[in-house]
Amino acid sequence: MLELSILGFLYEEPLHGYELKERIKALSGHVRPVSDGALYPAITRLVDKGLLDQHTEPGSGAAPRRILALTDKGREDLLERLRRPKQAEITDQVRFNTLLAFLRHLGDPREQAAVLRRRQEFLETPASFFYRDGEPVRAEEADDLFRRGMLRVARATGAAERAWLAEAIALLEG
Known part of the structure; x- marks a missing residue:
């Protein structure tokens, strides 16, 4: 990074x-x-x-x-x-933001879209901060107020990022 x-x-x-x-x-x-x-x-x-x-x-x-x-x-x-980019630059939010800060230097919109697609695919994989019996715990299933908060904020942030990625990819692919 x-x-x-x-x-x-x-x-x-x-x-x-x-x-x-x-x-x-x-x-x-x-x-x-x-x-x-x-x-x-x-x-x-x-x-x-x-x-x-x-x-x-x-x-x-x-x-x-x-x-x-x-x-x-x-x-x-x-x-x-x-x-x-390395896989960690796709999966880690801070590293991905660093990648985004300079992605404009990659002049080919198709190549830019390919990078964004990798992030989009990563975000489509079910995940959580917490797991129970090998399954991701959803906000509604969290057993305390603070974990519910973490999961709700992550869900909202993820939804906003997925929406932006879809828009950006559509724009880049024309």
């Missing part, structure tokens, strides 16, 4: 590390905060793989700023990650 965010934001424009961190934090930091201890090693890995280029510019204060930019190889890598 972190590498996808780095590549996605740098696809749009070169950024210095602090600005990149702030954008990533705005996208998912409220759910999964990004630390310098995770961000800068990820940047180093992407530079080592030839996906990012970095150079130093004078800073507005005393310290110079390291500017990061996507290489051609990095652009291709991002597009491939968007075209063929």
Whole structure:
């Protein structure tokens, strides 16, 4: 998720590390905060793989700023990650939102629709936070107020997402 965010934001424009961190934090930091201890090693890995280029510019204060930019190889890598996301990027809500944030960079509407279809298929599989005898527990079957609340909110959110996915896929497939 972190590498996808780095590549996605740098696809749009070169950024210095602090600005990149702030954008990533705005996208998912409220759910999964990004630390310098995770961000800068990820940047180093992407530079080592030839996906990012970095150079130093004078800073507005005393310290110079390291500017990061996507290489051609990095652009291709991002597009491939968007075209063929890992299963966890389809099933995990936060990871899927990260994928959605950059899916527009995948220019082919059919490829975009294919990614959305994978999420749609995942959401059609009966699931719950809680199970009884191997079966998902529905909100009406939950044995306490708080679990009923969790399940009702998840049901409403899932219904809204499924409706949006159907609309988006129809639009993309024309």
